Amino acid sequence: MEAGTPLSSLCTPALVLDVEKVxxxxxxxxxxxxxxxxxxxxxMKTHKTLECADIMTGxxxxxxxxxxxxxxxxxxxxxxxxxxxxxxxxxxKVERCAxxxxxxxxxQVLLDHPDALQLxxxxxxxxxxxxxxxxxxxxxxxxxGILHSEPEALExxxxxxxxxxxxxxxxxxHCGNTYHCKGVEQIQAVARETTNFTLHFMEKLKNLxxxxxxxxxxTPSCSHPVKEMEQLSEVHPGNYAFYDVQQSLIGSCALxxxxxxxxxxxxxxxxxxxQLLIDCGWTGxxxxxxxxxxxxxxxxxxxxxxxxxxxxQEHGRVEPITGKLxxxxxxxxxxxxxxxxxxxxxxxxHPVYHVTSEGRVVGKWAPTRGW
Amino acid sequence: MEAGTPLSSLCTPALVLDVEKVxxxxxxxxxxxxxxxxxxxxxMKTHKTLECADIMTGxxxxxxxxxxxxxxxxxxxxxxxxxxxxxxxxxxKVERCAxxxxxxxxxQVLLDHPDALQLxxxxxxxxxxxxxxxxxxxxxxxxxGILHSEPEALExxxxxxxxxxxxxxxxxxHCGNTYHCKGVEQIQAVARETTNFTLHFMEKLKNLxxxxxxxxxxTPSCSHPVKEMEQLSEVHPGNYAFYDVQQSLIGSCALxxxxxxxxxxxxxxxxxxxQLLIDCGWTGxxxxxxxxxxxxxxxxxxxxxxxxxxxxQEHGRVEPITGKLxxxxxxxxxxxxxxxxxxxxxxxxHPVYHVTSEGRVVGKWAPTRGW
Numbered sequence: 001m002e003a004g005t006p007l008s009s010l011c012t013p014a015l016v017l018d019v020e021k022v023x024x025x026x027x028x029x030x031x032x033x034x035x036x037x038x039x040x041x042x043x044m045k046t047h048k049t050l051e052c053a054d055i056m057t058g059x060x061x062x063x064x065x066x067x068x069x070x071x072x073x074x075x076x077x078x079x080x081x082x083x084x085x086x087x088x089x090x091x092x093k094v095e096r097c098a099x100x101x102x103x104x105x106x107x108q109v110l111l112d113h114p115d116a117l118q119l120x121x122x123x124x125x126x127x128x129x130x131x132x133x134x135x136x137x138x139x140x141x142x143x144x145g146i147l148h149s150e151p152e153a154l155e156x157x158x159x160x161x162x163x164x165x166x167x168x169x170x171x172x173x174h175c176g177n178t179y180h181c182k183g184v185e186q187i188q189a190v191a192r193e194t195t196n197f198t199l200h201f202m203e204k205l206k207n208l209x210x211x212x213x214x215x216x217x218x219t220p221s222c223s224h225p226v227k228e229m230e231q232l233s234e235v236h237p238g239n240y241a242f243y244d245v246q247q248s249l250i251g252s253c254a255l256x257x258x259x260x261x262x263x264x265x266x267x268x269x270x271x272x273x274x275q276l277l278i279d280c281g282w283t284g285x286x287x288x289x290x291x292x293x294x295x296x297x298x299x300x301x302x303x304x305x306x307x308x309x310x311x312x313q314e315h316g317r318v319e320p321i322t323g324k325l326x327x328x329x330x331x332x333x334x335x336x337x338x339x340x341x342x343x344x345x346x347x348x349x350h351p352v353y354h355v356t357s358e359g360r361v362v363g364k365w366a367p368t369r370g371w
Numbered sequence: 372m373e374a375g376t377p378l379s380s381l382c383t384p385a386l387v388l389d390v391e392k393v394x395x396x397x398x399x400x401x402x403x404x405x406x407x408x409x410x411x412x413x414x415m416k417t418h419k420t421l422e423c424a425d426i427m428t429g430x431x432x433x434x435x436x437x438x439x440x441x442x443x444x445x446x447x448x449x450x451x452x453x454x455x456x457x458x459x460x461x462x463x464k465v466e467r468c469a470x471x472x473x474x475x476x477x478x479q480v481l482l483d484h485p486d487a488l489q490l491x492x493x494x495x496x497x498x499x500x501x502x503x504x505x506x507x508x509x510x511x512x513x514x515x516g517i518l519h520s521e522p523e524a525l526e527x528x529x530x531x532x533x534x535x536x537x538x539x540x541x542x543x544x545h546c547g548n549t550y551h552c553k554g555v556e557q558i559q560a561v562a563r564e565t566t567n568f569t570l571h572f573m574e575k576l577k578n579l580x581x582x583x584x585x586x587x588x589x590t591p592s593c594s595h596p597v598k599e600m601e602q603l604s605e606v607h608p609g610n611y612a613f614y615d616v617q618q619s620l621i622g623s624c625a626l627x628x629x630x631x632x633x634x635x636x637x638x639x640x641x642x643x644x645x646q647l648l649i650d651c652g653w654t655g656x657x658x659x660x661x662x663x664x665x666x667x668x669x670x671x672x673x674x675x676x677x678x679x680x681x682x683x684q685e686h687g688r689v690e691p692i693t694g695k696l697x698x699x700x701x702x703x704x705x706x707x708x709x710x711x712x713x714x715x716x717x718x719x720x721h722p723v724y725h726v727t728s729e730g731r732v733v734g735k736w737a738p739t740r741g742w
Contacts, residue, residue, distance in 0.1 A: 011440075011463050011742060045684060067685050069382075087685060090640040090650055091704030092382050112639060115703045142649055143686055144639050176683070219468070267459040268483060268515050277515055279461055283719055284742075287658040312547070313416060313715055314438050314458060315514055332486045333462030342683055348654055351740045369722045371382060371655075 002359025004326075007263065008335060013265045013284030014241035014263045015350040017365070019357050022241050026055045029240050031223065036230045041065050041084060041215065043238025046344045048367035049353065050078050056241055065236045069093050069100075074368035076104055084108040084134065084235065086172060088117040088144050094123055099142060101125050101132070108132040108169055112146045117160055124165040132169040133160050134215070139173040139197040140190070148173070154204055161210045170213030170233065171205070173198050178220035183251045191221035195228040219243070223252040244343035245299050246289065260343045261301065264316065266334040269327050274319055276306075276330055281314040286349050289341025294321065298338040308338065375731025378634065379706060384655030385634045386721040388613070388736070389730050392630035397426045397612050400593065402618040407601045412436050412455060412586065414609025417715045418590065419738035420724065422451050423730040427612055436588075436607045440464050440471075445739035447475055455479040455505065457543060459515050460487040465494055473497050479540055482508040483517045488531055491581040501539040505586070506532050510544040510568040511561070519544070520566045525575055532581045541584030541604065542576070544569050549591035554622045562592035590614070594623040615714035616670050617660065631714045632672065635687065637705040640698050646680070647701055649687040649710060656682065657720050660712025665692065679709065 007016065026042075032042035043260035045067035053064060065070045065084040072085045073096070081104050085097065089111045100107040102125055111117060111133060119133045135157050138145030146153045161168040175194040180242035181187045194216050200212050216229070217236030227234065239247060241259070248255040262285055265340060268277030285308075289297050300318070309317045318336075319325070340346035347353065347367065355363040378387065397413075404411035411570065412585065413427035416438035424435060424446060436455040437443045441548045443456045444467070452475050460482045471478040473496055482488060482504060491502045506528050509516030532539040546565035552558045565587050573585050587600070588607030600606065612616060612630070619626040633656055639648030656679075660668050667679035671689070680688045689707075690696070711717035718738065726734040 011467075012461070015742060064458070088648065088650075090383070090636060090638055092636060096382075100729065113703055142644065143683065143688070147643055150643075265461060265463060267461055272518055272521075273513065277459065279459075279742075282657075282659070282716065286653075287716075288653070288660070290661065312514065313719075317514070332484055345658075348684075371384060371648075 004357065004362045007356065007359065007361060010263055010354055010361060012263050012265045012335070013280040014261055014354050015347065016261050016354045016356050016361070017233045017242070018259045019355050019362070021257060022052060023055055024286045025243060025257060025259060026241050030058055030239065032222070032225065033235060036225060038230060038232055039063065039234040041234045041235050041236045042241070043217065044071050044075065045066070046239050046242055046347055047353070047365070048074070048369070049365040050075070052241055053080065065238070068371045069096055070368055070370040072100055072107070074283045076100055076107070082106040084110070086110050086134065088112055089119065091119060093155045094119055098123055098125060102127070102129060106132060108134060110134040110136050110172055112136040112144055112156075112202065114156055114159060117156070117163060117166070120166055121163055130165060132165040132167055132209065134172040135160060135168065137171055137173045137198060137201060138307070139175065139194040139216075141174055141176045143174070143176060145173065148201050153201065154208070157205055158208060158212065159368060168210060170215055171198060171201060173216045175216055175218045175221050178218045179246070179250060181220060181250055184224045187220045187224050187251060188226045190226070192226045192228055194221065195226065195232060199228065199231055206295065219247055220250050227320050239344060242343040242347070244338050245293065245341045255299070255339070258339055260340060260346065262298070262338040262340060262346060264336050266332055266336065269332070271325070274325055275309070276318040276325065278316040278318055278336060279314065280316045281311045283313055283349055285311065285338060285340060286345035287311070287343035292341060298340055301337040301339055303336070375728065375733045378727065378730065379734060381634055381705070381725055381732060383634050383636045384651040385725050386718065386728050387632050387634055387725045387732070388731070389630045392610050392628065393423060394426055396614060396628060396630060400608065403593070403596065404606060407596060409601060409603055410605040411436065412605045412607045413612070414438070414588070415442050415446065417610050417613055417718055418724070418736070419445070419740070420736040421446070422736045424451065425456045436609070439742045440467055441739055443471055443478070443742045445678060447471055447478070451593060453477040455481070457481050457505065458491065459483055459507065462490060465490055469494055469496060471738060472502060473500060476554055477503060479498050479503040481505040481507050481543055483515055485527055485530060488537070490528070491537055492534055493660055501536060501538040503538055505541045505543040506531060508542055508544045508572060508630050509548065510565040512545055512547045514545070514547060514711060518542065519572050524572065525579070528576055528581065529579060539581065539583045541586055542569060542572060544587045544589055546589045546592050550617070550621060552591060552621055555595045558591045558595050558622060559597045562587075562595070563597045563599055565592065566597065566603060570582050570599065570602055590618055591621050591623045608736065610715060613714040613718070616664065616710050616712045626670070626710070629710055629714075631711060631717065633669070633709040633711060633717060635707050635709060637701050637703055637707065640703070642696070642698065645690055645696055647689040647696065649689055649707060650685065651687045652682045652685040654684055654720055656687070656709060656711060657713065657716035658682070659716035669711055672708040673708055674707070
């Protein structure tokens with residue numbers, strides 16, 4: 001790490017991470033999973049950097065989950081192994097998946113449809129290697145996955161288990177429906193339901209003589225796990241390393257746990273509209289969170305009466321929630337700090353993250369991009 | 372250009388550009404400006420690539436406008452000159468602006484506040500070079516700029532013109548309020564108003580013995596210019612090289628003029644929800660356009676009854692507007708083509724653009740990013 005420089009040395013907009021908070025959030029999750037006796041397979045999708053992956057894996061560089069094949073390749077190139085590409089097997093990327101399966105000790109794919117299994121069977125791996133396949137279950141989230149309650153789910157699990165050259169490695173459910181929760185009680189109700197559906201499915205598999213791993217995940221559920229989750233093999237949260245305003249509203253964390261900020265500067269005074277302009281548009285923050293907060297698209301740290309009303313490509317319009325702006329308090333060049341609504345979306349907009357410790361800039365992390 | 376490969380060879384999601392349409396859109400704008408006798412200063416913010424800049428400048432590599440200093444530096448490094456950084460002078464980037472001013476023949480900055488002028492005066496350029504400064508006017512757009520009708524606007528113009536080491540290069544107004552228009556008549560009313568306000572301001576400057584350039588711009592106004600615009604020195608549209616669904620709804624172009632698509636594939640069937648999943652989430656399209664189209668976040672080419680209902684990071688949910696999905700028509704792996712609502716926002720999400728000609732992939736363009 002280079003010698004620290006002040007935050008004011010950064011050109012804005014700039015994504016800054018408090019590395020102490022990242023480490024604290026990551027360590028808490030590691031300890032929580034250890035105490036549950038469940039393997040933590042952290043998700044890389046929020047940050048997509050080696051440095052944060054090292055923190056989240058406790059330096060093991062093993063046992064991660066990714067949302068894109070670009071992430072899988074990036075981490076594999078940098079010595080990571082035991083990678084789960086937890087995304088419906090894309091028909092255009094089978095060869096790239098095969099290459100990773102043949103290169104790594106443990107590259108794992110996911111599917112929810114018999115046609116995807118057929119594709120894998122048509123492309124046997126070299127040297128008798130097995131395709132490591134997770135079955136994606138929909139336990140109420142309503143996105144990808146075969147419905148846990150449908151007979152087809154069990155049939156597909158059985159077909160994977162029995163297919164030559166293929167291994168049923170696990171059953172995977174993402175409880176993204178925890179994002180509709182408010183408070184620990186609601187989060188835990190969803191976590192319990194997802195876990196119970198998954199464990200019930202594992203029972204049915206066991207009755208067919210099939211055993212494999214089980215994994216559920218989401219940052220809310222893994223921030224407030226229920227007892228039943230101790231029976232799972234793994235959990236796979238991701239956003240928790242950064243957290244964000246959304247997670248604090250759901251109840252996953254406190255606002256002070258959020259490790260990510262977008263620094264921005266005042267670049268305009270608009271007294272005829274009672275507004276400020278800042279140099280953060282949607283290229284610096286994303287449009288995620290529209291209409292969700294009384295303070296607009298973000299929380300403006302230390303200024304509870306300010307609202308980020310709207311953004312265009314490189315401009316943000318800020319106005320007071322009540323009263324008249326006192327422009328003498330916001331001269332041009334004033335640094336403001338935005339706490340993002342959704343850190344996954346905000347991080348995606350930045351080619352580099354500036355890492356801070358005790359309020360000084362101490363390094364840079366560069367995420368991978370693309371698919 | 373390499374030999375063309377089929378579109379189906381692309382991994383998805385992929386941003387693809389029809390280079391013939393880009394060239395046609397660019398040439399039309401060049402010809403339109405020539406016939407008006409007005410200099411075209413194309414905006415680079417939508418694409419941020421050398422290749423598209425070469426097309427938009429007709430190969431001159433001169434006379435462009437950018438939205439970030441990263442773009443300015445990128446184009447300057449690649450032999451571009453006469454660059455206008457049309458963004459309220461950011462107080463953290465004065466040194467970088469000075470370096471470009473001292474390196475290029477003609478690097479131009481913009482401001483709308485006396486404090487920004489003070490900053491420039493405090494940092495005289497080397498070798499007696501002048502800061503080339505545009506004054507940003509707000510002629511009704513309601514974002515950056517000093518209100519054209521306020522006496523302070525004229526005072527600031529005069530202060531710039533009289534400041535040592537500084538030259539008043541021009542007066543600049545962005546008529547982004549054309550984005551609220553529907554149809555040519557409304558577009559032209561805004562274009563006329565912005566032009567007249569600007570020309571009236573130029574008259575007042577002339578009465579003070581001050582002369583400089585004038586420029587207005589936006590893709591809608593420059594796609595349907597009014598006679599009055601012939602009296603301007605320059606116009607500065609940008610989005611027109613790609614266009615998008617939004618521009619077709621405003622009336623700037625026809626839907627068939629839109630040069631950009633996001634290719635995506637079907638990755639899931641969800642018959643219990645009457646939905647498809649596609650491999651394009653907001654990382655591939657952006658969240659721009661929410662609630663604007665009956666077909667959701669994009670137009671799905673060739674499928675007017677399909678709606679892109681919602682997106683998460685890497686997933687899109689597609690459903691029919693009416694009736695039941697016939698899944699046999701959309702097997703897993705089916706390629707779909709999304710016409711983006713806002714090409715500036717969609718292009719921002721992609722580290723590379725795939726260039727097509729006559730339906731074959733013939734190259735790649737890599738945009739610059741950051742600030």
